[in-house]
Amino acid sequence: MAVKVMRRRELTFWEQLYLPQILTGLRITFAHFFRNMFFHTAHSLGLLKQFAAAVTFQYPEQPRPLANRFRSRHRLTVREEGTPRCVGCMLCETVCPAKCITIVAGEHPDPNVEKYPVRFDIDLGVCVYCGFCVEVCPEDAIRMDTQILDVAAYSRNAMKLDIHELMNPALRKPLPEGSCTLKFPHVCQLSGGHVKGSWEEVYGKGAAHAAPIHPGHY
Amino acid sequence: MTDVMTEVAIKLAVVFVMFFGVMNLAGLHTWIERKQSAIIQDRIGANRASIFGFRLMGLLHPLADAVKMFTKEDLVPAGADKVLHTLAPAFSVFFALVAFAGIPFGDRLVLGDRIIELQPAKIDIALLYIFAMLSLGVYGVILAGFASRNNYAMLGGLRATAQMISYEIALGIAIIGIVMVYGTTDLQEIVRGQGGNYWGWIPRWGIVVQPVAFFVFLTAALAETKRIPFDLPEGESEIIGYFVEYSGMKFGMFFLTDFLETILVACLATTLFFGGWQVPYLISDGFHFPWGAVLPVSQWTYVLLGVTSFSIKVLVFCFLFMQIRWTLPRFRYDQLMNLGWLGLFPISVANMLVTAVVLQLTGGRP
Numbered sequence: 001m002a003v004k005v006m007r008r009r010e011l012t013f014w015e016q017l018y019l020p021q022i023l024t025g026l027r028i029t030f031a032h033f034f035r036n037m038f039f040h041t042a043h044s045l046g047l048l049k050q051f052a053a054a055v056t057f058q059y060p061e062q063p064r065p066l067a068n069r070f071r072s073r074h075r076l077t078v079r080e081e082g083t084p085r086c087v088g089c090m091l092c093e094t095v096c097p098a099k100c101i102t103i104v105a106g107e108h109p110d111p112n113v114e115k116y117p118v119r120f121d122i123d124l125g126v127c128v129y130c131g132f133c134v135e136v137c138p139e140d141a142i143r144m145d146t147q148i149l150d151v152a153a154y155s156r157n158a159m160k161l162d163i164h165e166l167m168n169p170a171l172r173k174p175l176p177e178g179s180c181t182l183k184f185p186h187v188c189q190l191s192g193g194h195v196k197g198s199w200e201e202v203y204g205k206g207a208a209h210a211a212p213i214h215p216g217h218y
Numbered sequence: 219m220t221d222v223m224t225e226v227a228i229k230l231a232v233v234f235v236m237f238f239g240v241m242n243l244a245g246l247h248t249w250i251e252r253k254q255s256a257i258i259q260d261r262i263g264a265n266r267a268s269i270f271g272f273r274l275m276g277l278l279h280p281l282a283d284a285v286k287m288f289t290k291e292d293l294v295p296a297g298a299d300k301v302l303h304t305l306a307p308a309f310s311v312f313f314a315l316v317a318f319a320g321i322p323f324g325d326r327l328v329l330g331d332r333i334i335e336l337q338p339a340k341i342d343i344a345l346l347y348i349f350a351m352l353s354l355g356v357y358g359v360i361l362a363g364f365a366s367r368n369n370y371a372m373l374g375g376l377r378a379t380a381q382m383i384s385y386e387i388a389l390g391i392a393i394i395g396i397v398m399v400y401g402t403t404d405l406q407e408i409v410r411g412q413g414g415n416y417w418g419w420i421p422r423w424g425i426v427v428q429p430v431a432f433f434v435f436l437t438a439a440l441a442e443t444k445r446i447p448f449d450l451p452e453g454e455s456e457i458i459g460y461f462v463e464y465s466g467m468k469f470g471m472f473f474l475t476d477f478l479e480t481i482l483v484a485c486l487a488t489t490l491f492f493g494g495w496q497v498p499y500l501i502s503d504g505f506h507f508p509w510g511a512v513l514p515v516s517q518w519t520y521v522l523l524g525v526t527s528f529s530i531k532v533l534v535f536c537f538l539f540m541q542i543r544w545t546l547p548r549f550r551y552d553q554l555m556n557l558g559w560l561g562l563f564p565i566s567v568a569n570m571l572v573t574a575v576v577l578q579l580t581g582g583r584p
Binding site for chain 2: 019026028029030032033037054055058
């Protein structure tokens with residue numbers, strides 16, 4: 001292997017004087033200072049808003065624009081009548097490397113749908129945001145496009161999302177009493193984990209036979 | 219008796235003005251440091267601290283800092299010398315503060331038959347006094363390193379002491395040129411000596427007669443006050459300095475000392491090289507412009523203009539020091555010593571010799 005000798009460049013006399021080089025450096029910082037000061041002053045007078053005086057995003061008030069493909073908090077897509085598109089195939093639960101998805105499938109009254117999730121929980125404290133669940137879903141039922149980043153909680157339990165929050169990304173913890181608007185039978189964490197709702201509320205009386213849902217905890 | 223009381227009251231008022239101005243400016247320095255660096259680096263800077271929703275451009279952050287400093291736990295390492303450990307930051311702040319007593323911030327104010335010198339203490343050897351106090355500031359540093367019972371702090375203290383003593387020599391010799399030119403160590407007289415103009419239009423400021431001394435002084439002063447690019451003693455996040463074992467307000471006092479010394483150096487640079495409270499073309503009865511126009515001003519206006527001029531010059535220097543801080547990278551220790559002993563020291567000696575020769579040839583005052 002050939003050895004390449006790197007020789008440090010000798011400083012010229014001008015550079016050794018040091019003072020001119022300091023002035024060169026100061027010119028750069030002064031240029032930035034006065035340019036930014038000018039625009040800050042103009043902004044405070046309401047002028048020249050199209051030129052930024054700083055690259056800062058004032059985060060909570062001014063969120064940084066995210067790419068469309070950015071993987072953020074999950075959501076479950078919803079059918080027209082307000083039921084989840086999910087057919088309870090368990091592919092996402094199976095593929096999840098962090099094992100953060102818990103699904104309990106129930107019978108759907110529509111013979112073309114067959115199943116739906118009675119319970120669909122994601123533990124965000126465990127999720128690694130790999131997006132495999134989105135990739136694997138045959139029904140486009142789960143997406144990670146809510147652009148919600150500020151998932152934070154004081155306890156591990158509060159990091160767990162249930163079907164209410166997954167179907168309605170606008171819901172944020174702590175969920176208020178009675179914010180459950182889901183009509184189909186589901187494990188309602190808002191009312192103590194009991195199964196709530198019936199298909200008759202979704203489709204009207206006698207429109208479809210109500211699938212038997214065993215009461216109790218899932 | 220009442221006469222003495224009035225004298226004391228006037229003196230206290232003058233001292234208060236100086237103290238108030240200096241302490242506030244030192245407090246503001248944290249704000250200036252944050253904001254100026256932010257603007258240089260295309261950022262916005264600290265602006266979140268608020269009272270009732272008023273943010274005041276981050277001006278409340280120094281306040282929040284002070285509250286934080288005072289409420290933090292004050293740790294003294296086991297086995298450390300408690301007395302010296304507590305004394306060290308007090309030493310630092312004390313000597314930095316008393317040095318300001320020699321700085322004249324305005325011309326004399328004549329009220330009836332009473333002459334008020336706008337200088338906290340009228341000392342004939344003010345320059346020597348200030349340098350003595352600056353040197354005594356080393357004690358705070360070395361005591362902090364020594365009393366912490368921490369080898370790193372000890373080394374940091376020694377490093378800082380070596381640096382400060384090395385640069386003090388260049389600093390002192392650079393000043394000798396000024397002392398020779400104006401023939402006094404009384405700062406008020408030095409400032410008076412800088413009144414008037416050369417050839418009718420260049421102010422007779424120290425920088426005109428002693429430009430080399432100015433640059434040596436500025437560099438050595440930056441090193442003396444441990445500012446970047448000479449902040450080897452501190453370098454908070456990178457180098458273990460002499461105050462590793464300090465927390466809470468004791469650490470805050472070292473920080474305050476730093477800012478105080480920066481302001482002191484700005485005051486000195488102003489006083490020695492930029493005419494102190496002198497306003498160009500202004501003498502005690504009014505402006506005398508080089509083109510012959512005369513604009514008379516009252517005595518109060520004259521004094522106030524002088525104080526304003528002094529404050530502005532000091533602020534500009536503080537700004538410049540801050541700008542340099544955010545422009546230059548830190549020196550290596552050997553580079554620092556080389557610059558001090560092989561660069562600034564010979565230059566300042568040469569400057570002194572040349573000044574002496576020129577003064578001898580021209581016969582006295584320039």
